Every structure is written in C-alpha cells, then in structure tokens.
Amino acid sequence: MLISSSRVSLSVATATLNLPSPNRFHPQILCSRFLGQKKKIYYLSNPIKWNSRMQVSRASNLTIRASARPLPLKNAEELINSVQTFILDCDGVIWKGDSLIDGVPETLDMLRSRGKRLIFVTNNSTKSRKQYGKKFETLGLSVSEEEIFASSFAAAAYLKSINFPKDKKADGEKKIELKPGFLMEHDENVGAVVVGFDRYFNYYKVQYGTLCIRENPGCLFIATNRDAVTHLTDAQEWAGGGSMVGALSGSTQREPLVVGKPSTFMMDYVSNKFGISKSQICMVGDRLDTDILFGQNGGCQTLLVLSGVTTLSKLQSPDNSIQPDFYTNKISDLLALKALAV
Secondary structure (H helix, E strand, C coil), X not given: CCECCCCCCEEEXXXXXXXXXXXXXXXXXXXXXXXXXXXXXXXXXXXXXXXXXXXXXXXXXXXXXXXXXXXXXXXXXXXXXXXXXXXXXXXXXXXXXXXXXXXXXXXXXXXXXXXXXXXXXXXXXCCCHHHHHHHHHHCCCCCCHHHEXXXXXXXXXXXXXXXXXXXXCCCEEECCCCCCCCCCCCCXXXXXXXXXXXXXXXXXHHHHHHHXXXXXXXXXXXXXXXXXEECCCCCCCEECHHHHHHHHHHHHCCCCEEXXXXXXXXXXXHHHHHCCCHHXXXXXXXXXXXXXHHHHHCCCXXXXXXXXXXXHHXXXXXXXXXXXXXXXXXXXXXXXXXXXXX
16 A cells, blocks of 8 residues: 555655665655566555565564563673674664654764664654655764665565566545445556555555455555554654554455564665674664564664663563563663773
C-alpha cells in the first residue's frame, strides 16, 4: 500500500527506484515489471549492493537469543576497544522528536577520534537519506548520507534485489464515498504493497492495500518495520508503523515480509559494504524487540540505552526475554565512563 506522508488522502506519484544512488529514492509509488508482467508497487508511507546471502525475515521467523541478565555498563573503555564500528539507532538514542539528547555531539566526536566507524540505522521510513542528512545537520551533527540507513532504503533495496524494475504512474487523489452497491476498484497490476509509517493513514488506504494483497496473484506484502510506538515529539510516545502494518495484516490475514530492524537485511548490507566483521560491531539502541534483537540476530555486541522507549523496569521484568549485553542511561555515558576509567 502506498501512502505519502505529505498527503492526507491517497497520493499516487512518480518515483524512481535508482539503487546506484539509493539516497535519492523518494517514498512514493513505484511501478514496475514483475514476473514478466507490468506490476506496480503500492507504497504505504515514506520509503545497497545486495547479494543472495543477505536475508529479509518475517517477524515470526526471527530468533530471540536468550542471554544472561544484562550488565550495567561500567567499563566504557573496554567496550570501545573491543569493536570497530558502532551502529546507532536514531530516535531515542540520538534525538527524541526534534530535540537532541544531551551529550550526543561530544560522544560522537570522541568515538570518531578513536577511529570508530559510525553508522546510523533507523526504522523510520518517512524520510530519505538526504532528508535525514538535513535533520542531522539541523541538530548540529556532521553525518554523511553514506552513514545513514533507513527502513525505506531497505525496502527499495529489497525490491531491487528481486528485479522489480522502475516505471511510472500518474498522480491521483482518491477517497471513499460509501453508498449502497458501492464497489471499490483497485489496480490489478499492483505487484507489491509496502507499508510504513504514515501520519495520514486512512480507511481508503487500508481497503486498497487489502484488495491488492488478497486479489492480485503473487502480490507481495512488505513492511518497513513493526515498531509499536515512535517519538513524533519529545513529549510522549505515538503509535508507530506497526499499527499501520497491523491493520493490513488483520484485514488480509497475512504476515508481511519485514525489511527493517530486527530483520538482518541492513546488517548484512552494512557488513558487506564496509567489509566489517559483525563480531566487531556494537549495536546501540533504545528498543529491545528491534534494536537489540537486530544486533543479536546479526551476531553483534549490544548496548541498550534507557533514553528512549525501554525503561529499566521493562528491561528487568521477568516477562522480558530479550537481554542486551550491556545497558546504560544514555549514549553520553560512554564519554563519562571513559573519563572515569582514565
């Protein structure tokens, strides 16, 4: 299903699937040739070299690695020395809404000065790499587009990997006007419905995506993520992309192919692109079921920060089965604990 986050009603627009320059990918509708027929991608939300060893996982197939009780991070120097790369989630680690979390600039500068590679991976599909680069710049952070990987990028990369070439479709605005005998038509050439976060989610989009998935032979159902909540502002948590995915999953009775965290899709890409051993990566995030599981599924060290979604009580709850290697209050603790160790 396609939803453009900048439109209140369904927006069908021209888009380009140009993976040699994936940062230019714009999250709107793609049209393609699929399985020898003209097929289109219905993209609900804002949306690498890739090889056959990389994996995209259905949520139901993900492995939860049980580990010992997590340790509070006390020796930041030891952790920093043990890895070459830090993969950092953005929302809840770097910022909350549009507010930078305290100590982030100094911590990133310290890690770079130690020769560590920094990569930023987010499940938020509402922005392109270029748009995220602008957000980093607005917050006073020097981050290149090549260091940014969003779930929209992963969706484009996955479609490219299955030879879903580009095409075009004209703009259009649609809405439902229910009346006796009303039959909603849908495009029978849609070959993939991609669901991501959309602030203007509505019933038309649910029904259109449902029809495509249920009635178009071989139509793919792809989700950029299944995050339950997100931080649109720093004042509270808001319903996340998982709520939109859940609506389509409920109406179609099908589970989507998830390309964002905790799928190993982006982890595989980062490892291959930069030639990094996964054992030399530390994944830093604020969510257990996405960030930490993403790191564990990829064979990385994991550091949970309590500056976002996960609280200490939730982490230590007997009902929680996902345990990071370490946890700390916020990413700037790496800086403070390093100073104490000197």
